[in-house]
Amino acid sequence: MLAVSQLGSWLPIALLFLVAAGLALALASVSALVGPRRARGVHDESFECGSEAIGSARERFGVKFYVVALLFIVFDVEGVFLYPWAVLFRELAWPGLAAMGFFVATLAIGLVYVWKKGALDWEH
Amino acid sequence: MTEAVLFWLFAVVAVAGGLGVVLARDPLHGALSLLAAFFALAGLFLLLAAQLLAVLQVLVYAGAILVLFLLVILLLDLGPARAAASPPGVVKLAGALGALGLAGLLCTLFLSASFPPAVPPSDFGAVAAVGRVLFIDYTLPFEAISLLLLAAILGAVVVAKGKV
């Protein structure tokens, strides 16, 4: 019972999701009904500024994007811990500040390491 | 009633998503099945009144970890053409036996265990309640997490070093 009464505040999300997805689907369907269908062939090729496409577009990418994504996960998790701390801060007071100060300082060391290693410089 | 219907809905989607991850030929389709599984899990957490956990499930797993997976799939060009060749029969047999054994173990455990109905406190799963547990009762493990995250940063740089 407890769970269902709490679920009530999440119901609008489900409804809005249905309405939004439904509207998008309806618009795309109307477009599919109204819009023209042209002959296939060159029309279906992907756009390469008029040149013929050479090979697949799914090429390998630089590893720096991977470093960015991993850094993002680490600092995202940091943020996840900061939110309950921020909400509770008035109650935690000085011990809370000390605990979070240590936590953030440790991650700042990591950021300094990445910085010094040059992983944040895009051009190499 | 509503609870049971929602539970089965989320459970079926979660299991189907999990199967999709394993069975999809194309890694990107697998990653999207994972997304469905993550959202279904978030729904299950909501049914357990763990609101913070539900939102975190979406924020960290769907928002961060899945994006990393997608980027890695793009970076390595793991298209369907590069899907690994079918493993030899011995490996398949060992895998099937292992999976069956694990399933049997889990089934016996769940069937023999008893689950007394828990009465959670009224603020169960709210931000402040989780925060109190995290920052007052378990301060030391919380600080240890920062070291773990530091290790993750160092690892990422070491792995990519020289190629950045």
Place this chain on the structure above:
Amino acid sequence: MQPLADQLIRSWIHADPGAWPYTQAVYLLFMLIAGALLTTFTAVFSGIVSWYERRLAGRMQSRIGPNRVGPAGFLVWVADALKLISKEDTIPGDSDHALFRAGPYFVVTGLVLTFVALPFGDRLIAADMNLGLFYILSVTALVVVGLIMSAWSSNSKWSLVGGIRSAAQVVSYEIPAGLAIMVPVLLAGSLSTQGIIRAQGGPAGGSFFLAGGWPWNWFVFDDPMAFVSFFVFLTAALAEGNRTPFDLPEAESELVSGYNTEYSGMRFSFFFLTEWANLWVMSALATLLFLGGWQIPGVAPEVIGHSAALVFVSFLVFVVKTVALVNVVIWLRWTLPRIRVDQMMVLCWKYLVPIEMAAVLLTALWMLGFAHLVPAAQSAIHGVFFLAAGAVPLVLFLRQTFANLRLTSDRVDLTNW
């Protein structure tokens, strides 16, 4: 939503919402109406802004802009929508068809879902969740996933480069944005969007000049760190919305159009609907976090709920602030050039992230340092800081403007709008 429904049941039907048998049905009906209203608002707002931005851009670049359809070209967005609907929905032959079709839906629903927790005024919110801000941050994940899906499935080099740039940029700037949001959360002690706005209503029982949405009660002028965080948040939100000067993912001069290169018709317009609706989301977030939200100057927040007129005024206050910020964002787009990818990464990781890490801890320190002060003394500090922070940029801006006018012997011209 539910308090509003309760109030309506009480005043119109004179029934007790707790005992009345149809309360649940009314809630459901309300939610459906709210869902339809929010979706319509998203579509219509982005349509009108598409016209408004083009008019404003024309004005800034000494040209006219769209002026053919309707008065001052206002109906051009309707014409655009009709044109886009009636266009062919091309799907490249060697794309991943299912993902190509599904990608734009993820982008649109991810953005529309943020509106559930965005307030429009006192009591005017679809769901006042106690995790509101957290929820908004998490559903935007769908947008990133949708962008990567669309980019990869297109099987076009332009799309892929644009998509991967966009993903790297959006996830990078989510860190400073999240940390900047932490400062108001710390000050308010709440993750609920309405809770944060209520915390900017001045001390309880304050006099006319202390109560309600006066600028000295806004979080942006609460302390120096909050002031910095406001600008960090705006910058990061610009980058997350792929707006100029952070429009590298769609850099038309190098990538044709980025991740939406292969799209046409309705699916193409979904990306733009999202981009313009995102203007509202980021401006509304900045308003509610830092600029006092819907608080009415001189009116204590507890009073507003009792009168429909005051609720409407709170709605107007919120909309005026948000639209003012939308104007700033458009102004930036037509003023600044696009930055390079290395500058984009350096700005995020070497400047904004360290600044915000320090700002969050310093705000906590500030709160503890001033905790023993009485509310009136705190308000006095805010007032002094507000005057200093507001006056200096204003004087500098006016000086520069008049210097420019003198140098170019131009004049202030507000005609021909």
